[in-house]
Amino acid sequence: MKPLGEIGKGLFKENPILVIMLGLCATLACSTNFSDALGMGLAFSFVIVGSNVVISLVRRLVPGQVRIPVYITVIATLVTVADYVMKAFVPDLSRSLGVFVPLIVVNCIIMGRAEAFASKNGVWRSFLDGLGMGIGFTVVIALIGILRGLMGEGTISLSLLGLKDITVLSDKWYPGVLIFILAPGAFLVIGFLIALHHKIGDLLATAKARKTQSNLRQAATASPTVSGEGASTDDRQ
Amino acid sequence: MKNLIVPAVVLSVTCVVAAASLALVDTVTKDKIAENERVEKENAMRVVQPRATGFKIVVKDKLWEALDGDTVVGRVLSAESQGYSGVLSIIFGIDLENHVTGIKIVTQTETPGLGAKIIKPSFTDQYRGKPVDQLFLKKDDPAKGKIDAITGATISPRAVTKAVREALDAFLRGELTAAGAAKETTP
Structure with missing residues (x-):
């Protein structure tokens, strides 16, 4: 398959949230506003690209019986490394994402892609697959974040980008529909x-x-x- | 036999590699993370005590004197309480009349979009200038309370209010101060 097709399938045809529908727990928890959703999307993208590449590299060395524990170890290690590195070098970003980073370990899309794709395909294709899944996840969760923020509070939160929240629907006449939060x-x-x-x-x-x-x-x-x-x-x- | 040994070896090697890389990353980042946390703590103290230029530890991790040059202009206290989904760690400043000068939520794991709104200035600013007997939620104690809760989240604001109130109470009763600094509040 062409590289673009490999990325594109994560965006639409096999979108992790809208089609694969795995890992919805993290999606629900982190999509209350645009900032949190974007943060979760970016952290998720980093980990899925990394885990796809590592798992694809070791796919021939790992016996079938222990593949799941090996995948979990790889994913958990990557998440912890990402957490430490962010804490040390980009403390501001780490503060915004702090709560979500541990949640990525339990995101089953990453396990799903490791099992369904990276363990059967080469490094380059697995990298592209991870990238496509990451982008597809980020775009959709960010969209959910925007919609929920708008309907729930009337605002679009941009604190992750270091900007003030945009108030679209003023709380003077729009009290917010709590259920969307x-x-x-x-x-x-x-x-x-x-x-x-x-x-x-x-x-x-x-x-x-x-x-x-x-x-x-x-x-x-x-x-x-x-x-x-x-x-x-x-x-x- | 081979079926048993190979997976065991592979799994062990994976774990050793994982542990080694974590140890490596930890060594590289440990000092930097500690330094970041120290800077963050000091910045937080500046936020709750805007007038202060320096801080002196009175009781380690619990009570600091806020100094402007050499004069004591107030104090900074730390407080903790159980929130909706984890421990809330808060620091707050008080002036010499024991009115709150500002609070800051240092760590929290409340529900994003609901309880997590306790970190927003629109919530924390309410504490400024309040004496200890007004530190109740309006909906819990309409007579004395001066703090508005957050729509959809009552437990988190209640936990913050309780933590600040109890820490301030303990300080006013002189329980916190090893050297009896509470008595010097009004010299």
Whole structure:
């Protein structure tokens, strides 16, 4: 597969939150506002890229019976290293992310990718897979964070970037819908995003089918012999 | 037999490598982390005692004198209490009349977006200028209380208020001060 395709599948087709739906616990806990969500996304991305690479490197050396304990050790070590390094060299960022870093260990998407992808694929592809999953996770959790912050409090928190919160809906006339700050609200937001994701997926599929069909027809009218080739080129895109 | 030994060896090697890399990272970062924590603590003290230029330890980790040059302008106390999901560690300053000059939540693990709002200035600023007998939540004690809780989170603000009130109480009763510094409050 092309490198871009490997990253792209984490973004849409196999998005960790909207499609794989693993590790929702961390997603619920850290998506109450944009800052926290972004922080969790970045920390998560670092660990999944690292763990995918390390696990892909050792995949031939680890016997099947002990692979899960080995993966857990690798992930936990990476998380702790990341935690220490951040505390020592970027204390401000560490203060914002402090609570989330230990949560990454228990994020099952990382285990899932280790088991389903990194243990069966080469280092480069595993790196790209981790990167795609990281980006896909970060984008979606940040979006959930923005939506929950907006509906729950009327603000978009930017404290992670060192900026003041943006108040979109003033609390003078918008009291905030508390449920969106709480876990059930996260489920609602994720549910609607999944529906939207399906809708977009359907639209894309229909558009693709229509294009294939018209290509077929064109090819058929131009020269019937190359029609099969035209369709297969389209499929790959 | 081989089926038993190989996995055991692999797992042991993994753990040794993991432990070694953690030990290495710890050695490299330990001093830096301790230094960061010290600086952070001092900055926190400056926040709760804006007038002070220096601090002198009276009771280690519990009570400091805030100095402006050589004159004592107030004190800094530390407080701890059980929050909604973990221990809250707080430091706060008081002036010579024993009114709170500011509080800062040093560590907390409250629910992000709810209880964690106790670190926001809109909450902590409420404590400024309050004497010990006003340190109650309004919803707990409408007569005396002057502290507003946070929507959706009552336990965390209550824990903060209780921690500050009890630490200040202990100080006023002279329990905290080894050398009886409480009696010198109004010389």
